[in-house]
Amino acid sequence: MIWVTWRQHRAQILVTAGLLALLGLLLLGSAVEAGRYVAEHAPPGCPGTDATCGDLAAALDRRYDAVYSLFGWMPLVAPALVGAFWGVPLLGREYERGTHRLAWTQSVSVRRWLAVKLSVLGATAVAGGLLLSLMVSLWRPVFRVGADSTFGNIGVFNMVGVQPAVWWLYAFALGVAAGSLTRRTLPAMALVVAGVTVTMFTLFRLSVHYAEPARVELSGTVVLEDPDARLVSAAWVEPSGREVTEPSVGGCPRGVDVGQSDRNARAWQACLFGEGYRYAVYYHPPSRFWRFQWTEAGILTLASLALGGLAVRRARRD
Amino acid sequence: MRAALEATGLGVRRRRTWVLRECSLSVPAGRVAALVGPNGAGKTTLMHTAVGLLRPTEGNVRVAGEVAFVAQDKPLYDTFTVAETLTFGRRTNTRWDDAVADRLTGLGIPPRRKVGTLSGGQRAQVAVTLALARRPDLLVLDEPLANLDPLARHDVMRSIMAETADRELTVLLSSHVVSDLEETCDWLVVLNGGRLQVSGDIEELLDDHLVLTGPVEASAAGARVVGESRTGRQVSMLVRGTPPQDPRWRARRPGLEELVMGYLRSPEAAALPRPAGVGA
Numbered sequence: 001m002i003w004v005t006w007r008q009h010r011a012q013i014l015v016t017a018g019l020l021a022l023l024g025l026l027l028l029g030s031a032v033e034a035g036r037y038v039a040e041h042a043p044p045g046c047p048g049t050d051a052t053c054g055d056l057a058a059a060l061d062r063r064y065d066a067v068y069s070l071f072g073w074m075p076l077v078a079p080a081l082v083g084a085f086w087g088v089p090l091l092g093r094e095y096e097r098g099t100h101r102l103a104w105t106q107s108v109s110v111r112r113w114l115a116v117k118l119s120v121l122g123a124t125a126v127a128g129g130l131l132l133s134l135m136v137s138l139w140r141p142v143f144r145v146g147a148d149s150t151f152g153n154i155g156v157f158n159m160v161g162v163q164p165a166v167w168w169l170y171a172f173a174l175g176v177a178a179g180s181l182t183r184r185t186l187p188a189m190a191l192v193v194a195g196v197t198v199t200m201f202t203l204f205r206l207s208v209h210y211a212e213p214a215r216v217e218l219s220g221t222v223v224l225e226d227p228d229a230r231l232v233s234a235a236w237v238e239p240s241g242r243e244v245t246e247p248s249v250g251g252c253p254r255g256v257d258v259g260q261s262d263r264n265a266r267a268w269q270a271c272l273f274g275e276g277y278r279y280a281v282y283y284h285p286p287s288r289f290w291r292f293q294w295t296e297a298g299i300l301t302l303a304s305l306a307l308g309g310l311a312v313r314r315a316r317r318d
Numbered sequence: 319m320r321a322a323l324e325a326t327g328l329g330v331r332r333r334r335t336w337v338l339r340e341c342s343l344s345v346p347a348g349r350v351a352a353l354v355g356p357n358g359a360g361k362t363t364l365m366h367t368a369v370g371l372l373r374p375t376e377g378n379v380r381v382a383g384e385v386a387f388v389a390q391d392k393p394l395y396d397t398f399t400v401a402e403t404l405t406f407g408r409r410t411n412t413r414w415d416d417a418v419a420d421r422l423t424g425l426g427i428p429p430r431r432k433v434g435t436l437s438g439g440q441r442a443q444v445a446v447t448l449a450l451a452r453r454p455d456l457l458v459l460d461e462p463l464a465n466l467d468p469l470a471r472h473d474v475m476r477s478i479m480a481e482t483a484d485r486e487l488t489v490l491l492s493s494h495v496v497s498d499l500e501e502t503c504d505w506l507v508v509l510n511g512g513r514l515q516v517s518g519d520i521e522e523l524l525d526d527h528l529v530l531t532g533p534v535e536a537s538a539a540g541a542r543v544v545g546e547s548r549t550g551r552q553v554s555m556l557v558r559g560t561p562p563q564d565p566r567w568r569a570r571r572p573g574l575e576e577l578v579m580g581y582l583r584s585p586e587a588a589a590l591p592r593p594a595g596v597g598a
Contacts, residue, residue: 108411
C-alpha cells in the first residue's frame with residue numbers, strides 16, 4: 001500500500017519538495033547576503049536597539065521586505081495548494097475516474113487503503129509544514145534584532161512554530177473531505193480554496209478569545225509600547241475610573257484632521273490626558289505566543305480528524 | 319453442488335426507488351453465468367453488492383472464496399504503465415500469480431506503455447489479467463465486451479475461457495448483447511426492472527421451453543405462456559413445460575436470445591427454482 005500511495009501521489013510530493021527546496025535556497029541566499037552586509041557596514045554595537053543602528057536596520061528592512069513580499073502570501077496559498085493537490089485527488093479523482101471500483105475491490109480493505117493513504121500523506125504534509133516553519137524561523141532573526149513580530153503579525157504567526165504543519169494537515173483533510181463530497185476534482189479544489197480562506201479569517205477573529213486579554217492603562221500616549229502585541233480593544237477611562245468609548249468632556253475641542261496629519265487628534269488626546277483621563281488598552285502580549293500556537297493547533301487538528309472521519313464514513317458507506 | 323454466489327432477499331434502494339428488489343439466486347461453482355437484462359435492470363447494482371462495493375439495503379449476498387471484479391469501462395490508472403498496474407495488483411492482493419500476469423507479454427502488450435495509451439482491446443486484456451492473476455474463485459465482469467471490436471471481443475472472451483478450463487473458476491459476466499454469451503455461458507440470470515426473472519442452467523431452460531407458432535384462433539389452454547407476439551393472423555409464443563393440446567401449433571426449441579427476449583417482454587413472468595432448490 002505504501003508503494004501505491006507513493007506511486008499515486010509522488011508528483012505532488014516531489015513538486016512540493018522542489019518548491020520548498022527553492023524557497024530554502026532563496027532564504028539561504030538572502031540570509032547570507034544580509035549577514036555579509038552586516039559584517040561590512042555595521043557600526044560598532046549594531047545590530048541592536050541603539051540609536052546609531054537606524055541606518056543598518058532600514059537596510060535590513062529593505063532586504064527583508066523584498067523577500068517577504070515574495071512569500072508573504074504563503075500562509076494562505078501553501079495550505080490551499082496542499083488541500084487542492086494532495087487532499088482532493090485522494091478520493092475525488094478516484095470517484096471522478098471510477099477507479100475506486102478498481103482500488104476497493106482488491107484484497108486490501110477500504111479501511112486499510114484509507115488508513116495508509118491518510119496517515120502517510122497527512123504525516124508528509126505535517127513534515128513539509130514543519131520544514132517551512134524551520135526555514136522561516138532560521139531566516140527571520142538575521143533581519144530582526146530586538147523587536148519581532150512573530151506574534152502580532154498574523155501572517156508571520158502562521159508561518160512559524162507549529163502553524164504551517166497544522167494548516168497543511170487541515171487543508172489536506174479538507175481536500176479529502178471535499179473530494180469525497182463532490183466526487184469531482186475541480187469543484188472540490190474550489191471548495192478547498194474557499195474553505196481555507198474562510199477558516200483562516202474565522203480563526204483570526206476567534207483568536208482574541210484564546211485567552212483573557214491583558215489590560216494596561218496608558219497616560220500621555222495611546223500607543224502600546226510593545227509592537228508585537230495583538231490589540232483586542234481600547235477605551236477611555238474617566239478620572240472616576242469608569243470606562244467609556246466616547247469621552248464626554250466639554251473642555252476639549254475635537255478638531256478635524258485633514259489629509260495625513262493627525263495634529264488635531266493628538267491635541268484632543270493630550271487635552272483629555274490633561275483632564276485626568278487615561279487610555280485603557282486590552283491586548284495579548286507576545287509571551288502568549290505558544291499558548292496561541294497550541295490552541296490553534298488543537299482546533300485545526302481536531303477539525304482535521306473530523307474531516308478525515310467524514311471522508312472515511314462516506315467512502316465506506318457505499 | 320456448492321454455490322459460488324448466493325443472494326437471499328437482496329434489495330438495494332437508492333433514495334426512494336428500489337434498483338434491486340427481492341433478489342434470491344444461487345450460481346453453482348464452476349459455472350459461467352450470464353447476467354442479462356436491459357439498461358437499468360440492476361445488473362451493475364447486483365454485481366457491486368456481490369463484490370462489496372455497495373452495501374445492500376436488505377437481504378444479503380454471499381460469495382465463496384476470493385472474488386475478483388472487473389468494473390464497467392475497465393477502470394485502470396491511466397498514468398500507470400502496464401508493469402506498474404501489475405505491481406499495483408501484486409501489492410494490493412494477498413494471492414497473486416505472476417505466471418498469469420506474464421500472459422500480457424504473450425499478447426504483445428508492452429509493459430512500459432502507459433495504460434492510458436492502450437487500445438480498447440489491450441485495456442480490457444490488462445483489466446482481465448489483473449483480475450485473473452489474483453487466482454479468484456469467482457470472477458465478476460461487468461460488461462467486459464462493451465465498446466470492443468469483434469476481434470477484441472473474441473480475444474477477451476478466449477482469455478477468460480482459457481482460465482476457466484484450467485481450474486474451477488466461477489464466472490459471472492453481464493451483457494445486454496445476448497449473442498455474445500451464447501457459446502460461452504452455461505448458466506443464465508435475467509434481471510428486469512430490478513427484479514430477478516430467470517435463474518438456471520441454460521440447457522435445462524432451453525429444454526423446458528418451446529416456441530409455438532400458429533393461427534390466432536389456436537387455443538393455448540393448458541400451457542404456461544411466458545409471452546406472445548402477433549404478426550397479422552399468426553401468433554408466436556414462448557411457453558414453459560408441456561405444450562397445449564391444440565394440433566394447429568407448430569413447436570420448436572427456442573434459441574437463447576428468443577428465451578431471453580420472451581421473458582424481458584413479459585416482466586411479470588418468471589422461471590426461478592423453487593425456494594428449496596436454491597443452493598441445492
